[in-house]
Amino acid sequence: xxxxxxxxxxxxxxxxxxxxxxxxxxxxxxxxxxxxxxxxxxxxxxxxxxxxxxxxxxxxxxxxxxxxxxxxxxxxxxxxxxxxxxxxxxxxxxxxxxxxxxxxxxxxxxxxxxxxxxxxxxxxxxxxxxxxxxxxxxxxxxxxxxxxxxxxxxxxxxxxxxxxxxxxxxxxxxxxxxxxxxxxxxxxxxxxxxxxxxxxxxxxxxxxxxxxxxxxxxxxxxxxxxxxxxxxxxxxxxxxxxxxxxxxxxxxxxxxxxxxxxxxxxxxxxxxxxxxxxxxxxxxxxxxxxxxxxxxxxxxxxxxxxxxxxxxxxxxxxxxxxxxxxxxxxxxxxxxxxxxxxxxxxxxxxxxxxxxxxxxxxxxxxxxxxxxxxxxxxxxxxxxxxxxxxxxxxxxxxxxxxxxxxxxxxxxxxxxxxxxxxxxxxxxxxxxxxxxxxxxxxxxxxxxxxxxxxxxxxxxxxxxxxxxxxxxxxxxxxxxxxxxxxxxxxxxxxxxxxxxxxxxxxxxxxxxxxxxxxxxxxxxxxxxxxxxxxxxxxxxxxxxxxxxxxxxxxxxxxxxxxxxxxxxx
Numbered sequence: 001x002x003x004x005x006x007x008x009x010x011x012x013x014x015x016x017x018x019x020x021x022x023x024x025x026x027x028x029x030x031x032x033x034x035x036x037x038x039x040x041x042x043x044x045x046x047x048x049x050x051x052x053x054x055x056x057x058x059x060x061x062x063x064x065x066x067x068x069x070x071x072x073x074x075x076x077x078x079x080x081x082x083x084x085x086x087x088x089x090x091x092x093x094x095x096x097x098x099x100x101x102x103x104x105x106x107x108x109x110x111x112x113x114x115x116x117x118x119x120x121x122x123x124x125x126x127x128x129x130x131x132x133x134x135x136x137x138x139x140x141x142x143x144x145x146x147x148x149x150x151x152x153x154x155x156x157x158x159x160x161x162x163x164x165x166x167x168x169x170x171x172x173x174x175x176x177x178x179x180x181x182x183x184x185x186x187x188x189x190x191x192x193x194x195x196x197x198x199x200x201x202x203x204x205x206x207x208x209x210x211x212x213x214x215x216x217x218x219x220x221x222x223x224x225x226x227x228x229x230x231x232x233x234x235x236x237x238x239x240x241x242x243x244x245x246x247x248x249x250x251x252x253x254x255x256x257x258x259x260x261x262x263x264x265x266x267x268x269x270x271x272x273x274x275x276x277x278x279x280x281x282x283x284x285x286x287x288x289x290x291x292x293x294x295x296x297x298x299x300x301x302x303x304x305x306x307x308x309x310x311x312x313x314x315x316x317x318x319x320x321x322x323x324x325x326x327x328x329x330x331x332x333x334x335x336x337x338x339x340x341x342x343x344x345x346x347x348x349x350x351x352x353x354x355x356x357x358x359x360x361x362x363x364x365x366x367x368x369x370x371x372x373x374x375x376x377x378x379x380x381x382x383x384x385x386x387x388x389x390x391x392x393x394x395x396x397x398x399x400x401x402x403x404x405x406x407x408x409x410x411x412x413x414x415x416x417x418x419x420x421x422x423x424x425x426x427x428x429x430x431x432x433x434x435x436x437x438x439x440x441x442x443x444x445x446x447x448x449x450x451x452x453x454x455x456x457x458x459x460x461x462x463x464x465x466x467x468x469x470x471x472x473x474x475x476x477x478x479x480x481x482x483x484x485x486x487x488x489x490x491x492x493x494x495x496x497x498x499x500x501x502x503x504x505x506x507x508x509x510x511x512x513x514x515x516x517x518x519x520x521x522x523x524x525x526x527x528x529x530x531x532x533x534x535x536x537x538x539x540x541x542x543x544x545x546x547x548x549x550x551x552x553x554x555x556x557x558x559x560x561x562x563x564x565x566x567x568x569x
Contacts, residue, residue, distance in 0.1 A: 014043040018050045025053070030061055041070075048077035052084055059087050064094040082112035086121060093125050101125045116146035124155045127162065135159055150179035154186045157193075166193045184210055184217065191223055200227055215239055218246070218254065222261040230268035237265045256285045260452040267450070272553040279450050280557075283462045286452065292459025294466060300378065300420070301473050307383045308423030310484040316387045317486075320430045324398035325352075325405065327429055328412045328513065329360075331419035332437035333474055334458060335447035337495035341437055342414045344506050344524045348515060352405035356415040359400055364424060367393060382424065394428030410513055419474060422481045426489060433513055436478060439495040441471045441565040446551040446558065468564035475568055499545050 021036030037054035040047055052074035058067035071088040078084060089104035105122035108115060123138035136159055142152040157172035173190035176183055191206035204227040210220035221240045230237055240262055247255050259282030266275035328345065330338045346353030365378060385393070401411040410433070418425070425432055445468055448461040460470040481490060491512045498505045506521050551558060 010043050014040045014047050014050065017043070018047070018053070021050070021053060025057055030057060033057055034061075045073075046077060048074055051077065052081075055084075055091075056087055059090055062094070064091040067091045068095065080111060082108045082115050082118065085111060086115060086118045089118070089121055089125070093121065093128070098125055098128050102129065114145055116142045116149055116152070119145065120149065120152040120155060123152070123159070127155070127159045132159055132163055148179045150176045150183055150186070153179065154183065154189070157186070157189060161189065161193055166197050169193045170197070182213055184214060184220075187213075188219060188223065195223075195226070203227065211236065211239075216243060218243055218250070218258055222257050225261045225264050228268075230265050232269045234265075234269070237269060240265060252285065252289060256282050257452060258282075259285065260450070263450060276554050276557045282452065283449060287459070287462035290456050290459040290462055292462075292466060294460065294469065297460075297470070298473060301477055303377075304379060304420060304423065304477065305480050307379050308480075308484065312383075313423060313426060313484055316390060316427050318387060318391065318430050323431070324395070324402055325408050326410045326431045326433060326513075327398070327401060327425075328410050328433045328435065329418050329422075329425055330412060330414040330416075330435045330437055331422065332416050332478075333439065333441075333444045333448070333471060334416050334453070334461065335451060336416070336437045336439040336444045337493070337498060338414045338416055338437045340495070340498065340524075341435060341493060341509065342412045344509060344521050345410070345412055345513065347521050347524045348410075348510065348518055350407075350409040350515065351412060351513070352401075352408035352410070353412045353414070354401065354404060357413050358415060359397060360413065360415070360418060360421060360425075363393065363397060364421060379424065385427075387427075390424070390427040391430075397428070410515070419478060419481075422478075422485070422490070426485060434490045435509070435512070436490050436492045437495065438492055440549075441468070441475070441568055442551040442558070442562065443495075443547065443549065445471050445561050445565065446554065447547070449561075464558065464560040465564065468561045471565055472568065496548055499548060 017036050017040035021033045021040065024030075024036055025033035034054065034057060037050050037057070040050040041054065044050070051070045055067045055071035055074055058064070058070065068088065068091040071084060071091055075081065075084050075088055085104055085108035089101045089108065092098075092104055093101035102122065102125050105118050105125060108118040109122065112118070119138045120142035123135045123142065126132075126135035126138065136156065139152050139156040139159065143149050143156070146152070153172045153176035157169045157176065160166075160169035160172060170190060170193045173186045173193065176186040177190070180186070187206055187210045191203045191210075194200075194203035194206060204224065207220050207224035207227070210217055211224065214220070216239060218240070221236060224236070228236075240258075243258070247258060250258065259278050263275050263278035263282060266272070266278060328351070330341050332338055342353045342355070345351045364382065367382060401413075405411050416437075419436070422434060425434060445464070448458070448467050449464060451461070453461065460466040482492075491509070493505065493509060503522060507517055510517055510521060555562070
């Protein structure tokens, strides 16, 4: 049985331990402080200040799972402390318990409606819950309450970037940097938004600024590599190579991105053996986590060929009409020059470049009643449509692109995989233009192999044999379309011809659309339209020929690719 004297001694001892913890935290000895706080709590589990200090310190150390129980006890013991409640929300949000975090932040704001940090955190949490307009209101309120709140400006920029309001996002990132010039995360996101908006030089300078502040920041090196051609002796190359010891601490995607970036750097400086080893490492890692069902893909190709015969296409043929904007489908392999063709066409005032929009395959698979990624029974259900039903399906798509670009006469959809849907495009859109972007399979496939794509729907690109076999299946399907479609329905454009005889090929492309030539097409790289594909940096450059026969320095490593495509070149 303890006496009052014992209790008083224990309280005093716990207070002493608390003060030692506070002193240790003050001089930067975080782990020592954690130890003192734990000792204080062991003596007095209901010691609210010790629980609060420990919870706040663990949040600062990003040890959120450990922090949460201490903050929960502290908020129970001090239920009127809004700042503690806000910190508990931070821990819950970091643990991806967003609904819990939202309620905790709202409790903090009930206690203290003017707490700018809680408004900012609630806004960011709502953004993660995809409630973007609610989120924006709280982030704006945080900035109103606390002018110069860099984190709130940054998070508002992230939200606007999510909504693809890039100019507004850029403004918020600039505000965050005005408050905190060394805010690396804001610099990184600013660079990304500038890149999307076509401000390539400024984006490059932004990523270079990050490396001035943090020369070893891997993400900035990865971002900069898209815009930069490295020369022998460039210190960035060695800085990146020196970071290999950090790879185990990076998530899988971070490690993969590192290897693809190193491969590109070493390719630029002519160290092709090391470059291929880096590309191969990145591809092995990405291939291991990216699904690809080759058998399902080949089965789908066979069904498409069997369904869309010459007789079927002729039976449903109707004259071209001028109803709505004319869709222009640029199809082919990834990395075959589709972005270049779109950029040239989008330079024409009456043409809107919509990029890689997925509306057509989404519409077709929903209509087919089969949401499966491999198509399942696609396209059998659609095979029984009447001519009017095909045209009605096409009109639904036309209405969507009309809303996207109400004043355009032509809208370009450059999703390369639409090569699978050329037969349906022919039946759905009598006034559509179909442009087939072609490239030497060795360059096209190796370019895929050396590129880390953002989406996870290109699993075949991460293994040389798989990408070669995919190219053959694509080539055979395009041959089928050329055999069964009316002559002239598809315009084949060779990448090699495009870069070797640009003006004549560009004129041929524009003529195919039935539009008058415009000399601005020759300056396509000056078009500042938004580009979201992997070719964002390339389409900002004038025509260059260095990507022709890019595969040759790697030839001795590309046997699995060359063996498959040799007879198609």
